[in-house]
Structure formats: structure tokens, C-alpha cells
Amino acid sequence: MTQVPKQPRSMISRTSEGLAGPKARWAFLALLAAACGAADEPTAELDGAELADTSEQLIGTPIDTQGPTTTSTAIGLALEFENGAGPVVRVRRGQRFFIEQLDLRGVIQSTIDREVDGLASEGPLRNLDWRGVELADEDFGGMQNPDGTFTRRRFYTGARWMERTSVMTVQQLDSRGRPTALPWLLNLGSSRQRGLLDTFFIRRTRAIQWTYDCPSTSDCSGASLFEEEGLVEVRHSPWNLQAHKFASATTQLELRWTELPGARWVVPVEQVVSPPYDYNLRVELGVETPPSGYFSPGDQVPVTLSFRDGSGARLHPEGSLPSYADVVFGPNPAGLQYYRAFFDATTTYYRRKHRERMTAIQLIGPAQDIQAVRTVAPIEQFLVPSETLTLGLPERDGMYAEAQLVPPAHVLFGGAFFPESGAWEMPLSDTVTFNIPDNAPSGSYLITLKTRRTYLGQDIPHSSTLEIQVGQAERTEPALATSGCNDCHSQAFAGDLGRVLHGNANRGACNGCHVPLGFELEGPVYVRTHFIHSRSERFGRSTKNCSSCHTTRESTQRVSKSACMSCHQSYPESHVAAFGPITNMYVGGGPESFDSCTSSCHQSHPGSNL
DSSP: OOOOOOOOHHHHHHHHHHHHSHHHHHHHHHHHHHHTTOOOOOOGGGSGGGSBOOOOOOTTOOOOSSSOOOTTSEEEEEEEEETTBOOOEEEETTOEEEEEEEEEEEEEEESSOOTTGGGGTSSTTTTSOOTTOEEEEEEEOSSOOTTSOEEEEEEEEOOHHHHSOEEEEEEEEOTTSOBOBOOEEEEEEOSSSOOTTOSOSEEEEEEEEEEEEESBTTBOTTOOOEEEEEEEEEEOOSSOOOOEEOOTTOOEEEEEETTSTTOOEEEEEEEESSOSSOSSOEEEEEOOOOTTSSBOTTOEEEEEEEEEOTTOOBSSOTTEEOOHHHHHHSOOTTOBOOOOTTTSOOBTTTBOGGGOOOEEEEEEEOGGGOOOOOSOBOGGGGTSOOSSEEEEOHHHHSSEEEEEEESOHHHHHHHHHOGGGOGGGOOEESEEEEEOOTTOOSEEEEEEEEEEEEETTEEEEEEEEEEEEESOSSOOOOOOSBOOGGGTSSGGGTOOTTTSTTTOOOGGGSTTTOSOBTTBTTOSHHHHHHHHHHHOTTSOSOTTOGGGTBSOSGGGOOOOHHHHHTTOSOOOHHHHHHHOOOOBTTTBSSGGGGSOOOSSSOOSOTTOOO
16 A cells, blocks of 8 residues: 655645745635636735634644643544535634534435436425436344334445545635635545545545335335435545634534535534533543452452543543433533434444444453454344443353443443433433353453544544453454554554544454444454455455454354355355345344354355465
């Protein structure tokens, strides 16, 4: 893979100086504005001193999402546009931002099955070039609907607008629609390959058709509730070349896009003078270790959670956490986040998984035995009141895994299925107690919390991991059978694992939460990794070459439908007869997909280099 060359400081300085002159900047911006369909050039009234030069070159500047901030700190800004508009963007007054995340969505409803053809004739995305759009994947997601019907999801790619390189501008405007500062320039790049000048590490463009009233999971005849949506999801800026302060007169943001000439998507802006909290997020996990220096099998491990802003101020009272209702429906002044997919459906790879915003904590170990859990956790386990969820057992799964959602699973799902229970209004403790089993093998165990905070324009993931010892004082380490992730997931490309996904760079601390769930079978990390990298044209490597990630041949030899069908989209008729038709686009089928198919074939993947 091509590495991004490091630019000498002198070159960075010359580049910044070359863009510093107002005439040079406006010449460049005028060309870009014309491409985005802007009708007006900067007026004399707003030129010079009245148009704030708020830009700052940030090449090579690390992004800190945990430390204290001032208005001069470059903060990643998350923006959302839907059907030409969006919710109010609240920011700290005069804060400096770069664009870190942008979600653009156009949606229409229909009573007939047009797949996604309606998007080309009506709605805010009708002027996009929809030629070439084709069905990529299809699946029935989630559980049965309350009325007994099922929901089908169809995912489409290949439209010309999805494939082309395109550019967006985001412009600050005053109450009269006049520019107040230089715009952010966003190069979305191409779907085919990640480029050195792309503004974002992740670029996902697609269309989705939802059918909400299918009679069964194999038949949607007679359905009449359809929704068609087009999506652009971009996030994680590698260079952050432009950080602009919000000008004092800014009251709205305007987005223009080269793929929609003449269209203006506008969201209002509210600047908060003295917000109650700082930006950024820290999480402290408190555990009291026994005098021996290690826990013993059969012990309990209480873990106290403390969420703080970048300056160290608590985001919740000591001893308690906000209820689910307070976080989701408000008030939620601190911006802590809990699971939200009840209201904004998420789909691994294809739709807004970054907006699921789940908070969860796990215990997994011993480290030397960490591996994928293939035992399905049924939905019923999430409805029974319990302190934690036991997801992996040494005698069954080769290691121990225990987890809990925040709020606890029975509160979260119980409130969704039985709203009259009032579970979502329940007060929550800031302590989770894990239970080490009596047969726990000795070694290092990892306690990891994943969470997210959205606050005054910033939307950031965060993970914290704490090691404890069980049965011995000597540390043990994971023996992972994959490597090479940092070739792409590096700071140079903004794909650093400490920034993307859950903000977790410790790959040993994933498999406790990421197990197959009865309502989300694609949970295991290997399933998601196969699926995402086999669909993404930005991966840039042959998916046949298992050695790109796997380090041993043995690690590719446990054959199951979930391992194969998370990458492949079909298999021979002989396999259909033996193992059943494909009914799940992620794992092939149901819980049986995690069983080992055979030990007599598929001992080597063609082209694997292993």
C-alpha cells in the first residue's frame, strides 16, 4: 500500500503561505464554488476585514479527543443534513472546527415496489446521476414486527454519482445569507480507491429500499409500505487542512455539492456563549485490587464508571448515571450517549452504524486464550433482569466473556418491548459487578468500556481498557492470529483504530461484546471484518489473499457458513442441498452458521498465500 509521504516543515510552511493571500484563496474558492453551483462570488461588502479569515493549516497536527480545550482547539464537527435541511447545530461560540463527520440523506415513501427508482424522479436527490445503480445485497433485518410482518432491506450501489470523485463546501452564513468566513472544502474522493487528497478516511454512498410489511422472510408480495433513501456517510479526516472558527455573525451553515449543482442544503446554527462543559471525553474505570495483586476464581469484581469532559469535570453525579429517557429524550446537557437504533436503524457497513452510540462494558480472558465466541446469545437473555450477561464460557468457548449494556440490557430492551414498565425512566448505578467463574483459567483479563459522546457539534467514540489479574500476578498477552491492520488503520490515513469504530486500538479487547446475538447474528469481529472489507472498494487488496490479515494457515481452517458467507454472496447448489439456502447476507443462515461445517475439505483458500 502506498504510504503518505511526510512533508518537510519548510514545505508545509510554503504551502500555507501560498494559500494565505486573499486573492489566491478567492480565485481557488471561486472555481470550487462554481463547481458546487454557487451563484455569487464574494461581494466587496464582505471582502477584506469583514470576511473573517478563520482558517488554520493543521497538516500533521494530532487530534486529541480526551484533553482540555479552548476556543482555539481544533474540534471535529459532525453535521447532519436530511431532505435539504437539518437539526440546529449548537456549538461553543467562536470555536474552531474541522469537518470530521457528515451525514447526508434524502428519503421518499411509496406504496408500490419501485426498488430505488423513485429517487431518480422525486425527492431532494432526483437530480443525481442514478445510471448504473444495482442491487448489491438483500436481507431481512432484526426481529418480527409487532403486527407479525417482517422488514426487508435492499442495498444498492454502482450509481454514477456514487462512483465519481466529488467535492462539497460548507459555508458559514449570517442571518441575511451572506458569507461570514471562508468555507470548509471537502474532497469526498472516489469509491474505487482512497486517495492521498481525500478529506475523509471513510466514504460510503448507497441507496436503500425498506419494505416494512412483508408477510414472511421469503415473500414480500402484497407489501405496500416502502421507503427509499439515498445516503452519503463520510467521516474521519486524515489531514484536517482547514480548521475555521465560527464567526460571531454566523447563524447558519450552507452545504453545496458538485453532484447537485444549484442545490443548497441549510441548517441553523446556535452559538453558546458559556457552555456548562468542555469538549472531549475521558472515562475512568475504578477497580479495587485484592492485597494479593490478583483476583481468584469465584470472586466478584465491582467496576465504577466515571465519565468526564476534557477538563476533568464529571458528566454525571458520583454514584449514578442518567436514565435512558434523560439521554435519549432529554435533558442531556452533558451529551453522554446510549443505544439509539430503536429510533434510527443501523446496519453493519451499509447504514449508520456509527450512530448506534451504544455504551457497554465487558470482561474477557484470560488474554492468552482470547478468540471469537461463536455461541449465539438469544434475545431472551437480554430481557431477564440480571447484573451482567454471560456470553462466553471456558468449557464451551475456550475463554470467559461477560458483558453488560448501559443501561442494563433488561432495562434497555424491556423499555422498548414493554414501554408501560417505565424501565427507561429508571435511575442507573455507575457500578457494574462482574463475576469470575469458579473454573476461570489464570492470566490477565481485560475490562473494556465503549461509549460515545455528542456535545455542541462534536460526536466522538471512546474506549477505555483496564487489565486485572486472575489466579496469578504474572501478565499474559493475547496471541492474535491476525495482523497488518495498521497498514491502513494508521494515523497517516486517519483510520487509526484509536479514532474509528469505538476508538479502541486494543484488538484483544473486542471479542467479549462482539458475539453473535439472536437479533444481530453478524456480531463477531471476523464476520464484520470479512463483510466490510469484501464490499469496500477502498480496501485495495485482493480478498482472496487471506495473508493480508491472517498470520497462520490454521487460523483460516475453521470452516463455517459464517466464515465463508460473510465474504461470499453465493455457494454451489451442492452446498445449498447440504447446508441450506442463504437467508442472511452476513452469516448465510441462522445460529447453525457458526457450527464448523467439516474437517475434510476447505483446508486451503485459493489465492490465500497461506
